[in-house]
Amino acid sequence: MRYWLMKSEPDDCSIxxxxxxxxxxxxxxGVRNYQARNFMRDSMRPGDLAFFYHSSCPRPGIAGxxxxxxxxxPDASQFDPASRFFDPKSVPEQPRWLNVDVRFERKLELIPxxxxxxxxxxxKMRLLQPASRLSITPVAPEEWQFILATLARDA
Structure with missing residues (x-):
């Protein structure tokens, strides 16, 4: 199993x-970064767990x-001209952008x-590195365990 941190703006999709x-x-x-896309394509597997992170908001942090x-x-929004995620260079035969489905596990008291x-x-957590803007980043098992054991409380 791998661990991830996935950022979402709460106005778009909150926990x-x-x-x-x-x-x-x-x-x-809506992921439009090649490295984040590659994480989904090459490394994410059903059963992996992810911190659901609220970003671009007054109190960013892990929310669940x-x-x-x-x-x-393939992310269907890339083919929809009405979508803000439309990509005119992407075609169904060779989609550029992917997504995965994520399922709710539990809500946490916000960890800012x-x-x-x-x-x-x-x-060393990737989220905390300078200029870290990726919407999906791996989380090391020891970071995952530390956050759950030390900081996380069910909401």
Whole structure:
């Protein structure tokens, strides 16, 4: 099993939105970064766990846990001219962009970014590196365990 951190703007999809979805599952669409896409395509597998991270909001931080529920498949939004994620250079025969389905596991009391930064055990966490803007990043098993054992509380 691998561990991930997946960022979502709560105005787009929050942990509460995920919990309210049919079957508590959503397609993680709209990823338009090749490295994040490659993580989904090459490394993510059903059963992997991910911290659900609220980004681009007044209090960014880990808001819950989700499980990867599918292998990567073409992101339909790339083909939809009405979508803000439309990519005119992508064609169904050779899609550029992928998504995975994620399923709600549990909501956590928000663990703010500033709290994550306070802990030496997380100093190498990719989220905390300068200029880290990827929407999907791997989380080392020891970082995952530290956050769950030290910082996480069910909401």
């Amino acid at each position: 509460d939105d995920l919990a309210a979805m049919p079957q508590q599952t959503v397609a993680w669409h 846990i989700a499980q990867v529920a599918s292998l990567a498949y 970014l500033l709290e994550l930064r306070r802990h030496a055990a997380l100093a």
